[in-house]
Amino acid sequence: MTQPEQKIGIKEYIAIFTMMIGTKIADDTPTFFYNTLYNAAWMAPIINFLAVMIPIYLYIKVMSYYKGQNLADIVILLMGKFFGYAVLLLLWIILSVAIILDTSIYTDIIATTYFPTTAYFFILAILLGVCAYLAKKGLEQIGSVAWSLFLYTEVALFIALGLCIGQGKFTFLFPLFGPGEWDVIKGSVTKGSVYADFIYVLLIAPAVKSFGDFKKGTWISMIIIVVSATMALASYVLLFDYPSVQMMKYPFHESIRFVELVFLRNIETLIFPFWLTAVFVRFSVYLYFSAMLFGKLFRIKDFEYIIPSIATLTIFLGMMLPSPIDSLEHPREFILFVSTPFLFFMPIILFILAKWKGAKNNAVQKEQSK
Amino acid sequence: MQFKRNSPSKLVLLIMLFLGITCILAAYGDRQAIEKKAYVVAMGIDPAKEKNAVEITYLIANPEYGSQQQGGSTDEPPVEIISFEANDLSTARNLANTVVAKEISYDLLRAILVSEDLAKDSRFVRWMYDGVKDPNIRRDIRFIVTNEPVVDFFEKNKPRLEVRPHKYYELLLKRGEETATIPKGYLNQYYRITEAGGDLFLGIYSSTERKNKPPKPGQPENNIIAGDFSYTGKTNSVIFAGSAVFKNGVMIDKLTAEETRLATSINNTMKAADILTTMPDPLNKRYNVSLRIRSNKNTHVKMDLHKAIPEIHITVPMLIDVLSTHSMINYATSTSNQKKLKEGLEKYLEKKYDNLVKKTQKQYKAEPFGWSLEARKKFLTIPAYEAYNWPKKYPDMKVHVNVEITFGGFGRQSRIPKVKEMR
Numbered sequence: 001m002t003q004p005e006q007k008i009g010i011k012e013y014i015a016i017f018t019m020m021i022g023t024k025i026a027d028d029t030p031t032f033f034y035n036t037l038y039n040a041a042w043m044a045p046i047i048n049f050l051a052v053m054i055p056i057y058l059y060i061k062v063m064s065y066y067k068g069q070n071l072a073d074i075v076i077l078l079m080g081k082f083f084g085y086a087v088l089l090l091l092w093i094i095l096s097v098a099i100i101l102d103t104s105i106y107t108d109i110i111a112t113t114y115f116p117t118t119a120y121f122f123i124l125a126i127l128l129g130v131c132a133y134l135a136k137k138g139l140e141q142i143g144s145v146a147w148s149l150f151l152y153t154e155v156a157l158f159i160a161l162g163l164c165i166g167q168g169k170f171t172f173l174f175p176l177f178g179p180g181e182w183d184v185i186k187g188s189v190t191k192g193s194v195y196a197d198f199i200y201v202l203l204i205a206p207a208v209k210s211f212g213d214f215k216k217g218t219w220i221s222m223i224i225i226v227v228s229a230t231m232a233l234a235s236y237v238l239l240f241d242y243p244s245v246q247m248m249k250y251p252f253h254e255s256i257r258f259v260e261l262v263f264l265r266n267i268e269t270l271i272f273p274f275w276l277t278a279v280f281v282r283f284s285v286y287l288y289f290s291a292m293l294f295g296k297l298f299r300i301k302d303f304e305y306i307i308p309s310i311a312t313l314t315i316f317l318g319m320m321l322p323s324p325i326d327s328l329e330h331p332r333e334f335i336l337f338v339s340t341p342f343l344f345f346m347p348i349i350l351f352i353l354a355k356w357k358g359a360k361n362n363a364v365q366k367e368q369s370k
Numbered sequence: 371m372q373f374k375r376n377s378p379s380k381l382v383l384l385i386m387l388f389l390g391i392t393c394i395l396a397a398y399g400d401r402q403a404i405e406k407k408a409y410v411v412a413m414g415i416d417p418a419k420e421k422n423a424v425e426i427t428y429l430i431a432n433p434e435y436g437s438q439q440q441g442g443s444t445d446e447p448p449v450e451i452i453s454f455e456a457n458d459l460s461t462a463r464n465l466a467n468t469v470v471a472k473e474i475s476y477d478l479l480r481a482i483l484v485s486e487d488l489a490k491d492s493r494f495v496r497w498m499y500d501g502v503k504d505p506n507i508r509r510d511i512r513f514i515v516t517n518e519p520v521v522d523f524f525e526k527n528k529p530r531l532e533v534r535p536h537k538y539y540e541l542l543l544k545r546g547e548e549t550a551t552i553p554k555g556y557l558n559q560y561y562r563i564t565e566a567g568g569d570l571f572l573g574i575y576s577s578t579e580r581k582n583k584p585p586k587p588g589q590p591e592n593n594i595i596a597g598d599f600s601y602t603g604k605t606n607s608v609i610f611a612g613s614a615v616f617k618n619g620v621m622i623d624k625l626t627a628e629e630t631r632l633a634t635s636i637n638n639t640m641k642a643a644d645i646l647t648t649m650p651d652p653l654n655k656r657y658n659v660s661l662r663i664r665s666n667k668n669t670h671v672k673m674d675l676h677k678a679i680p681e682i683h684i685t686v687p688m689l690i691d692v693l694s695t696h697s698m699i700n701y702a703t704s705t706s707n708q709k710k711l712k713e714g715l716e717k718y719l720e721k722k723y724d725n726l727v728k729k730t731q732k733q734y735k736a737e738p739f740g741w742s743l744e745a746r747k748k749f750l751t752i753p754a755y756e757a758y759n760w761p762k763k764y765p766d767m768k769v770h771v772n773v774e775i776t777f778g779g780f781g782r783q784s785r786i787p788k789v790k791e792m793r
Contacts, residue, residue: 038752116505171743180751240558243565247502258509258558265510 008204010213012143015150016204017221019281021197025232026157026252026275027105029194032333033233034251036187039242040178042234047188049226052195056222058347059202060215062354067211071202072296078353085297091342092293095200096310098335099286103128104318106279113253114272124318131283132311135291136304139207142288146281149274154224156274160252161231163259163267168238178242195222196339199346200289287311408450408472411535412481414520415497417488418455424488424497426462427453427521430470431478431535448533453521459500459507476506480539482557483514483523483576489614489621495564498619501557509558512543515614515621517577526578527608543574546610548644550634551627553613564619568761570730570738572613572633575624617736632726636669636686636771637740646693652714653707654697661715662691664778671744675758681768682741686723690715691778702780716773723771731765 008016033041066074076084107124115123134142178184201218208214236251239258248254252275256268264270287307294310295303414427430450452469456462463474482501488494501507516523532538546552553572563571611627625633631645648658670685692701692711701707730737742760749755 113505169743171740171747174743174746175749175751175755177751180753241562241566243567244558244562247565254509260510 006138006140006207007209008139008143008207009209010217011150012147013204013208013213013217014221014224015146016143016281016285017201017217018224019146019150019153019278020201020285021195021221022157022225022228023275023278023282024194025229026250026278027102027109028250030233030236030251031246031248033187033191034237034242034246036179037184038178038246039173039237040176040184042173042230042237043184044188044191045226045229045233047185048192048195049222051189051192052198052343055344055347056195056198056218058351059198060218062347062350063202063205063214064211065354068206070204070206071199072293074350074354078350078357087346088293088297091199092290092297094335094339094342095286095290095293096314099283099290100314100317100321101335102286103283103314104321106283107318109250109253110276113250113257113268121315121319125315127279127283128287128311128315130280131287132308134280134284135287135311136307138304139204139288142281142284145284149277149281153274153278154228156271157228158231159261160256160259160267160271161228161235163261164235164239164255165231167259168235170238172237172241173234190340191336193336193340193343195225196336196343199339199342200286200293203289203292287314406472407475407477408466408470409475409478409536411449411478412483412524412539413459413476413479414453414483414485414516414524415459415488416453416485416519416521417491420455423455423457425453425519425521426456426459426466427451427483427524428462428466428470428474429524429535430474449535451521451524459497460504476504478536479507479511480536481512481514481543483516483520485516485519485523486614486621487519489515489573489616492620494621495619498560498564502561507557509556509561511557512539512574513555513557513560514574514576514610515624517575517579523576523578523608529608542610546574550631550645551611553630553634555613560616560619564616566742567618568736569740569742570734570736571616571619572625572630572738573616573621574610575612575614576608576610578607578609615734615738617734622734628722629726629729632722633738635663635688636684636723637738649715649718651695651697651699651711652718653699653710657696659695659697659711659715660693662693662778664689664691671741673741673745673748675745675748675763679766679768680763681770684723684769684771686719686771686773688719688773688775689778690775692780694781708777712775712777716775719773720771723773724769727769727771731767731769735765736761737764 030041033044037044062074063071066077069077072088075087078084079087103124107120107127110123110127111118111120134145179187198218205211205214208217232252236245236248236255239245239255240248240251245251253268256271257266259267261267261270287310288304290310291303291307294306295301300306408430410428411431412429414425414429416425416427418425428451430452432448432450450470452466454462454465454469456465463476466474484494488497501509529538529542532541543552543555547554552574555572555574560571560573563569611630613625613630613633614621615623615625631647635645645663646660647663648660651657651659667687667689669687672683672685674681674683695701699707701711727737730739741764745758745760746755749758
């Protein structure tokens, strides 16, 4: 029995990538930006993007030396068994903690804004149940689900943001530079780790049909994310002005409850399902990556079968968090802080190591030995 | 390695189906049924005897009423009013259930009404911020201040043409906003302006008390506030006119309908669509001219903030249709008369604006015109803007209001006979 190679096309890749990072604009991440950047937060995604362009470019460069291998293989190959293993373990721990925290936050969003009387446990369990089911089906299925929903979610998102911008006031964006020009740049760059999920996307790089598709897909999805994030961060300010938006927990949900679509008042019921499907895709991908790393670490070949266990564990650990709302802010900042070096410094180290080890020869040898 | 893709047995499928259904049913904790809910359409807040409580009044709509065009839908009345003391807006729902049989829901809440006494209380902001905590209180509901206790207001409010309460509030407030006799008064604005600090928020002002004093002769009819408007006939006793002025979340004063119109017409964040009004005829002071004002363009604000005495230059473009001229002066075909009319009206309006601006500077020491937002454009950073301290500087600023009138039309038939020729 040979395992059928799971391959996804560029469309599926873009859909997975965008839904994984793009949904962040609709949770509590924007508040994060507003806290230090005030009304200039909309510039952050652009400045951020310029800052993470180099690491992303380096990552892609390194990946191009070892085509057909994913990040985990390359890390072990370049850093050696011990260090490579340590780095991967750390990445896996960060991802697992991120899944636990994020699912709790999303459950909180669903519970506080849409289902105030439903038990917290049920929402969390159903959320992870659906995601585990999808993740267990494998990357191909996740990809096709993501792609089939991608256009709908993007259209729903842009309708929501368009309405916000249409009903907002542009004067709220002034003073243009918020807390000050340098503070904006500093604040944006230090928050670059919101793109840290990109590291995990590299795990599926070889699964994309061709390396060119992977490269192109990465940049296209980054641009989609940057555009939608800029629009989102601006539109919340346009609706509420910055002092109010700083106090909000989930500005996206607050704004879709506020705007009207011509004569329809409660349009959040229209947008919510699309948001929810994007969330399902997001956590399916997370679970898949988590299982993949776990499989790599402990040499489990059919890692898909541990996804249900990871999901179950996540539910119980998520239930153990003391209070979903107030206690979560600090760990979240901590996660973003910890993942920063992986985004900014690891590609540099990998690149240098790859050069030093005579990457190209190595790759050629590999090719021949196959 | 993958397992062989056997077709799963029927038993497995059945188990999965049941599990799936259980999951769906579990998330059914928030199921809602229309006839099992009591929809609060408007909520009143009054001061209570006890210090830390408020008197909550619910106007509960009957969703069955008027749902069918022809009779037979229900014999139950369209609304139910209940009033009681509660600590806050959220827990009040359960207290009400001791009397009302159905579950209280804020889903269709359209307006929050507050009596003037409570709105002027410095503790008022505390109750208003219950609104951001409760997931069911939305930011797009209206904020109304009533002259008398809200309980009395609800009892006296008997609309005749539109009995369904949710439609009544929606239509009345929408129309009032279009004619600019009341401000927009969204709850979101209240929060935004209170949180930004320094500016004035205009809430909708309303009353059922009728003083019925006749308007002073020669005074245009717009200079009223709810309660002043004199009218007779078989109609509702509730009037919405004028606005309640809030500074830092607490009410400090009220504006007349005319002042509200002036204030909204130069505020770019709230623009009126359809204003009908009268002004004294500049060529014959004994008569008035009736006008329709359409401010279709944005007010132009020019600021010179770094002078010793900062200056603001406001240009208000107005498109005016002349509806009737009782002086019977021919304005339609005479350009020289039009010029005089234009100058006269501009002067008249500029004086009105000046008076209002002076009032805000001297009496309120803050402005409801949204100029602080325009001032923000002049600064590059928030610290620079905060260092400038706009709220402190505003009372001493020099404000020039310049009205620019363009005439749209002079009525369906522009020519009228000369009065002297008529016998």
